[in-house]
Amino acid sequence: MSSSSSKRHSILPPTSTSGPKPPVQFSSSITIADSTVLTGSNPILISSESVLHPRSRIDSLAGRISIGRRCIIHERATLGSVGTSGRITERGVTLGDYVTVEVGASVEAGDTVVGEGTVVGVGAKIGAGAVIGRNCTITARSVIAAGEVLRDNTVVYSNGMRRVDRRGVAELRKKGQARQIGVLRMMIPSNPGKFQ
Template identity: 70%
Template sequence: MSKRHSILPPAPSGPRPPTHLSPTLTISDSAVLTGTHSITLHGETVIHPRARLDSLAGRLTVGRRCVVHERATIGAVGASGRIVEAAVTVGDYVVVEVGAVIEAGETVVGEGTVVGVGARVGAGAVVGKHCTLTPHSEIAAGEVVPDFTVVYSNGLRRTDKRGVAELKNKGLARQIDVLRRMIPSNPAKFA
């Protein structure tokens, strides 16, 4: 393979943020952590390669046993482009799938929520516990989504009455065990 076609990890763009990393965190050395405010990543969380955590607009906290997939962005500056100091809080057992975006702006994603592939959570939105944002769905800036809501990409919504929150958490814990063996982790790079 020529040098022209080699795969390199993304270069961090921006300042290096202060971090508080759990010793049980799994984070790829090709993840990108940038910003000026603190980034806190709790225990047994998995950060995939090329995931981007940006604390330029405010403090960023990711709960325990979360999975942030490739090309997902947490803490993105909103569509307005204005940087207003505002935090992002992601609860425990949250999955942020490939290409999903959670904008900064006192944004909260509740425990057990799945942010689907390519979904977007606007600045200041509050997504309740155990919600499912299907692929390419959008939550408007400042919107409040009740617990157990399923949001579809066409704007339709329903309440999830299956009562499988505990089963989903157990399944996610098993998935994290597998990912921890598959993803080479280098938290020292971000300390």
């Protein structure tokens, strides 16, 4: 083997994109994939039966991250990202119970609140300081502006249109979420000890 060939093989890619290790407080019943990224210096709290998919990212550099019970954070979803201004706000993110943050969605830090039973769709963005009511649906690729307030049961479409959902299906959605979590717990190998 030539010396240039051995040099190529001796250089390994980084194993992690981690920063400082944050203080964490987990329920014993969470499911957190080994490839989930937790970083930052403020506390990260994850309540019972919540699921963090592989490659999801929780960043507590800007403030405390609190994830309610039976939440699902999908692949490449980010909680606690710093907004486009790049300012560190010292304020975090709070997710109520039964919240789903779908693939590639982003929830910026800044006292941002996502209410119980809300779904943040694929690739959607919730701006810093936004307050999302209970049982809202933020459809794929929608953007909620920084500091915006949405009342309960609001549906936001990617073209900016909105309506109030009057179907009254919140309890059915919770039951569906609980079933989905049961399946995910069997599918995703969990390793909470890695992060503590």
